Amino acid sequence: MKIERVDLQRIKIPLTAPFVTSMGLETHKECILVRAYSGPYVGFGESVAMDVPVYNEEDVDTVWYMLEKYLIPQLFTREIEHPDDVSRLFSWMRRNNMAKAALEGAIWDLYAKMNGISLSQALGGTRTQIDVGVSIGIEPTIGKLLERVDGFIRDGYKKIKVKIKPGADVEPMRAIRQKFGPDVPLMADANSAYTLNDIGLLKELDEFGLIMIEQPLAHDDIIDHATLQRELKTPICLDESIHTVEDARKAIELGSCRIINIKIGRVGGLTEAKKVHDLCQAHNVPVWCGGMQEVGIGRAHNIAIASLSNFTIPGDTSPSHRYFATDVVSPMIDFAAPGVLDVPTAPGIGMVINEDVVRDALIEHKSYFANRESTTTVIPNF
Numbered sequence: 404m405k406i407e408r409v410d411l412q413r414i415k416i417p418l419t420a421p422f423v424t425s426m427g428l429e430t431h432k433e434c435i436l437v438r439a440y441s442g443p444y445v446g447f448g449e450s451v452a453m454d455v456p457v458y459n460e461e462d463v464d465t466v467w468y469m470l471e472k473y474l475i476p477q478l479f480t481r482e483i484e485h486p487d488d489v490s491r492l493f494s495w496m497r498r499n500n501m502a503k504a505a506l507e508g509a510i511w512d513l514y515a516k517m518n519g520i521s522l523s524q525a526l527g528g529t530r531t532q533i534d535v536g537v538s539i540g541i542e543p544t545i546g547k548l549l550e551r552v553d554g555f556i557r558d559g560y561k562k563i564k565v566k567i568k569p570g571a572d573v574e575p576m577r578a579i580r581q582k583f584g585p586d587v588p589l590m591a592d593a594n595s596a597y598t599l600n601d602i603g604l605l606k607e608l609d610e611f612g613l614i615m616i617e618q619p620l621a622h623d624d625i626i627d628h629a630t631l632q633r634e635l636k637t638p639i640c641l642d643e644s645i646h647t648v649e650d651a652r653k654a655i656e657l658g659s660c661r662i663i664n665i666k667i668g669r670v671g672g673l674t675e676a677k678k679v680h681d682l683c684q685a686h687n688v689p690v691w692c693g694g695m696q697e698v699g700i701g702r703a704h705n706i707a708i709a710s711l712s713n714f715t716i717p718g719d720t721s722p723s724h725r726y727f728a729t730d731v732v733s734p735m736i737d738f739a740a741p742g743v744l745d746v747p748t749a750p751g752i753g754m755v756i757n758e759d760v761v762r763d764a765l766i767e768h769k770s771y772f773a774n775r776e777s778t779t780t781v782i783p784n785f
């Protein structure tokens with residue numbers, strides 16, 4: 404396929420409730436939507452970079468910059484046979500994985516649509532439905548946290564993940580176990596808020612029978628995590644530390660974790676995500692699909708990758724309404740049954756874009772053409 408045109412759309416949508424983690428407070432979702440055109444077909448991608456580089460080194464502006472300066476022009480120079488070619492084409496560039504993934508995702512969607520198959524099928528997915536959990540931010544009080552947990556359990560979420568940080572860790576977990584009992588599938592995500600000096604405290608969490616603790620130590624570490632995993636009963640799951648299938652291989656070899664969270668953006672796209680999945684499967688390491696509070700397009704990509712067979716733990720891909728009053732896909736993504744999402748069967752991501760929502764949320768729009776000048780629109784009065 405020859406890519407003739409790519410559009411970037413920067414959008415901003417309010418969250419229905421503020422989201423607090425050890426990295427900071429979020430009130431809005433700002434991101435870039437990507438459209439890739441070939442003949443009558445359009446493929447959709449979404450950049451998951453946050454508006455501030457607190458999770459990784461990228462932000463919305465760096466993604467736009469890398470796409471415009473390098474990745475889109477490079478894509479225009481080649482005929483693409485298969486989406487796997489795209490990650491090879493981009494492999495010369497160090498990191499900037501979320502920028503690469505946003506464009507590569509649009510090409511995967513385009514490829515699936517051209518072949519009349521779903522994105523899940525194109526990736527080799529086998530599930531028709533996926534189980535999902537919910538990620539809960541750090542709430543102002545334990546009472547508020549318990550209220551939220553109660554609501555999400557009633558909604559049928561299959562896994563309850565709670566953000567923790569020093570000072571908001573053992574007590575909230577104890578309160579949840581006391582109120583809801585030992586059978587609630589519970590886990591904690593620290594987003595790198597601890598060091599090995601906190602080993603005593605992290606061991607205290609063992610008594611709560613958590614399914615896992617996600618990324619307790621530094622965002623770039625796999626050595627200390629291996630030390631910690633030897634001391635903990637609770638499985639460690641790595642998120643921030645895994646950017647490539649090679650990172651995953653090393654972490655597994657060192658014993659740095661027993662579970663891996665796969666985020667398409669963090670590993671540079673669906674091709675690499677599938678490689679991490681396959682490697683983990685070969686080593687009996689279960690995986691699950693993480694989230695970056697995606698709008699509907701990114702959520703659809705997450706559902707497709709989560710349909711692969713080694714995604715045996717419920718992911719963070721909750722329905723759209725968990726974060727947004729409106730979404731860029733129509734209908735909004737929702738449960739097929741409590742805690743369960745259908746994997747779309749229509750071609751590509753299998754979702755219809757709600758252009759009214761995109762228009763209302765639009766900050767900037769730029770179109771790039773393989774054989775003519777680009778055109779920019781900055782939407783005024785935003």
Ligand SMILES: O=C(O)CCC(=O)c1ccccc1C(=O)O
Pocket residue numbers: 458537538592594642693694695696697719720721
């Ligand atoms: O519900 C979601 O999309 C996942 C929310 C979440 O936990 C998260 C959100 C933004 C950045 C990092 C993370 C994380 O998984 O660490």
Ligand SMILES: [Mg+2]
Pocket residue numbers: 592594617618642643664693
């Ligand atoms: Mg995480």
